[in-house]
Amino acid sequence: MSTVSYDIPGGDEPLSGTEDKVTPGDLDHFRPLPRISIHAFCISDSLLAVMDDCSHDRRMTKASLRITQGGVSAAINMFAAAPTPNLIILETDARPQELLVELQPLAEVCDPSTRVVIIGRYNDIALYRELIRNGISEYIVAPVSMVEVISAIAGIFVDPDAEPLGRSIAFIGAKGGAGSSTIAHNAAFSIASLFSSQTILADLDLPYGTANIDFDQDPAQGIAEAVFAPERLDEVFLDRLLTSCSQNLSLLAAPSILDRAYDFERGAFLPVLEVLQRSAPVTVLDVPHGWGDWTRALLAEVDEIVLTAVPDLANLRNVKNLLDALKKLRPNDKPPHLILNQVGMPKRPEITPADFLEPLEMTPLAIIPFDAQLFGNAANSGRMIAEIDGKGPAAESFSQIAHAITGRTSIRKNRKNGLDRLLGLLGRG
């Protein structure tokens, strides 16, 4: 949540419950906003509620937001005595011919670098042009939605000419040993090779991580250096910690030794995540099965989450709980992806995929059969599934996963693809 403070007579918090709910996914393509200060002046309860919703969106985490009940005159009074923030959002019901006159005293107290967004009542193109000519950054007609507000702020502060920030995808298992790391490593490899996209795989399982084994690497340093020396961390330092695994895939490996305890505070991995996102278009995070403060903080921050589960009751219960918890952590994001793994292990009693998915009301991204030989060979020889059996169904699943989590449309529609197979396994194909 962003730093938020309220100046509202009769209470510390605004009326909540905006009518204008966000559809999950609406905000997907907006990058997190930088560390800016925003002061919103609201005259309507609906804008108060929208601004309050904005303050809870993860894209606003770094911004600090102050919300005041009042209009242009409140802003003028406030900034006559106080410095102006990076952005003022101002709601007004002034008529078009009065608006510029009303804003004039504000212009006199506003720092030239401060940007102003006006939320007005009149849908008037001449007024819009006049305001923009006079240095107003954006004019939006009320009632506004949270998406419009965040989009307006992003339009001003997220520089379209800058390199796009990287997409972060966290993989976590619903239970230990579900195969989350295996899937994360194979997905990272597929993204790097299929799309020639620079990808960093970060192994966050510091004591036991297996990315180093899976890629047959023995790096001296890696994620531990990044987490325990945040003051030294920047793109240059990160570069020294990365090991190259394939043409476009770099690994930030775990030490995988037990010479110390690995206890992390809540925000421990966030500086690493930020540098990773500045450093490569795609970051894959292999998050160990667990639910500590740092896990929650990290999962609240990433762009996509992939849950991996094995079809048994404990996994089902844990997936349900994870879905509920993640919904609270990320109220304006799509639900995580789900992968059912190790399906059809001989002699193991299992919940069928259809029965597993029915109470969750979701379609899995992939259903990966249990294949001890293939996965065992890959793990023991330090190679990826695509390198061992590039044409097999498991490799095809990793390709599908790579497409879905990077937002690319699927390929090879003429072949029997993963979804057909998946529906077949569900008994609906």
Ligand SMILES: Nc1ncnc2c1ncn2[C@@H]1O[C@H](COP(=O)(O)OP(=O)(O)OP(=O)(O)O)[C@@H](O)[C@H]1O
């Ligand atoms: N579909 C599969 N078929 C057969 N074996 C598999 C499959 N997927 C993963 N495995 C094997 O299961 C084991 C556990 O996998 P992995 O280490 O990826 O699990 P994890 O969920 O990351 O566990 P942890 O909770 O320790 O992080 C590995 O030996 C891996 O090779």
Ligand SMILES: [Mg+2]
């Ligand atoms: Mg793991």
